Amino acid sequence: MRSNAPLPREFYQRPTLVVARELLGAKLNCLSDGVNLSGIITEAEAYIGEEDLGCHAKAGKTKRTAVMYGPPGHAYVYFTYGMHWMLNAITEREGFPAAVLIRAIDPIDGLDLIATRRAGRDTAGPAKLTQALGIDGTLNGVDLTLCSSGLWIEPGEKVDDIVILAGPRIGLNTVPEPWKSMPWRFRYYPRTQGRQ
DNA sequence: AGCACGATGCTCT
DNA sequence: GAGCATCGTGCTT
Numbered sequence: 367m368r369s370n371a372p373l374p375r376e377f378y379q380r381p382t383l384v385v386a387r388e389l390l391g392a393k394l395n396c397l398s399d400g401v402n403l404s405g406i407i408t409e410a411e412a413y414i415g416e417e418d419l420g421c422h423a424k425a426g427k428t429k430r431t432a433v434m435y436g437p438p439g440h441a442y443v444y445f446t447y448g449m450h451w452m453l454n455a456i457t458e459r460e461g462f463p464a465a466v467l468i469r470a471i472d473p474i475d476g477l478d479l480i481a482t483r484r485a486g487r488d489t490a491g492p493a494k495l496t497q498a499l500g501i502d503g504t505l506n507g508v509d510l511t512l513c514s515s516g517l518w519i520e521p522g523e524k525v526d527d528i529v530i531l532a533g534p535r536i537g538l539n540t541v542p543e544p545w546k547s548m549p550w551r552f553r554y555y556p557r558t559q560g561r562q
Numbered sequence: 563a564g565c566a567c568g569a570t571g572c573t574c575t
Numbered sequence: 576g577a578g579c580a581t582c583g584t585g586c587t588t
Contacts, residue, residue, distance in 0.1 A: 411580070420580075422573095430573060447581050448570025454580090467580055493581050537580050 372511045372518040378438035382457040382464045386412040387552050389455065391525035394471055397516040398500035401479050405471030405489060405499075406522055409553035411535045413454070414464045419545040420538045423463035433507045434463035441517055443496075443506040450493035451502050455510055455519065469536070471495045472556060529554045 373392065378385055387410075395404045413421035422431050422444070433442045434456060442454040442465050454465035470490040473480045480489065480498045489498045496502070501517065508515040532549040 413580075422580080425574065428574075444580090445572060446579055448572075448579090450581050452580065469580085487583090491581070497582095535580070540578075541580095 370520045372513060372520055373439075375437070375439040375511050378455060378457050378510075379459060380457070382412040382414045382466060383550065385455070385457045386410045386466045386550070387525075387527070387530060389466055389468070389519070390530060390552060390554055391522040391556075393474065393520040393522045394468060394495075394499070395475075395513075395518050395520060396499040396501060398476075399479070401476050403473075403476035403480060403499045405473045405475075405480075405495065406556060407468055407470070407519075408472055408556060409468075409470035409490070409551070411467040411469060411552070412457075412464070412550040413467065413535075414458075414550070415462060418548075420535060420541045420548075421463070421465075427463070431463060434465055435461060436507070439509060439511045441505055441508050441510055441515075443501060443503055445503060447493075451496040452492050453496050453501050453505075467492060468495065469551075470553065471498075473498065523556075525554055525556075 389407050389410050392407050393404055416423045423434050427435050437460045438456050440456045444452050453468045456465050458464040469492045484498050489495045505517050508517050510519050531553050533551050534547045535551045538546050
C-alpha cells in the first residue's frame with residue numbers, strides 16, 4: 367500500500383487560520399528508528415506574525431525564530447519547559463513569520479512503538495505527540511512537503527467546518543489581550559463526531 | 563474532575 | 576534572571 371503525496375507548498379502558503387483548520391484530518395508522518403509512525407491531526411493552533419503577542423515572532427527575527435521567516439511548508443521545532451519539543455508547520459509567504467502548532471494526533475501507524483514511548487498514555491498534547499513520534503530539534507527546518515525529510519504531512523479526510531471547535535489558544539497566561547483570547551485553536555473529535 | 567506543583571534547560575531581557 | 580505555545584503526579588472535593 368502506497369502513501370499519498372505530501373501536501374504541497376501551496377497548501378501552506380495561505381492564511382494561517384485557513385491552514386490550521388485544513389490541517390485537521392491530515393495525516394502526520396514520521397520515520398523514526400526505521401519505523402513509519404503516523405497519526406491524524408485533531409488539534410492545531412495558529413500563530414500569526416510579529417503583531418501577534420502570543421507568537422514567538424513578537425520579538426522579531428532571532429536565532430530561534432529564524433525558520434518562521436523562511437518558506438512555508440517547513441517544520442519549526444522548538445524546545446520548552448526544559449523537556450518538551452513542539453512541532454509547528456510554517457505558513458504564509460516567505461518573510462512573514464507565522465506557523466501552525468500541531469497539538470494532538472490520533473495514532474494510525476506504528477501503534478506498538480507509540481504505545482511503548484508513551485507508556486500506554488494518549489497522544490493528545492503538543493509535547494505528547496512529539497514524544498510519541500520521536501520528533502526533536504534535529505528536525506527543525508525540515509521540509510514537510512517531502513517524504514525524504516523523514517517528517518511530512520499527507521492529505522486526509524476532509525473535516526467539515528461544522529464539527530470543528532474554535533477557542534482561545536492554550537498556555538498564553540501572560541500574553542496581553544486581545545491576543546490571549548483570539549479563537550485561534552481548532553479541534554475536532556473524529557471518533558465521536560463532535561463531542562467529548 | 564479539578565487544582566497545585568515540580569521537573570528542567572533554553573531564549574531573550 | 577525571568578519566563579516559558581507542557582506533562583504527570585498527588586492531593587482535595
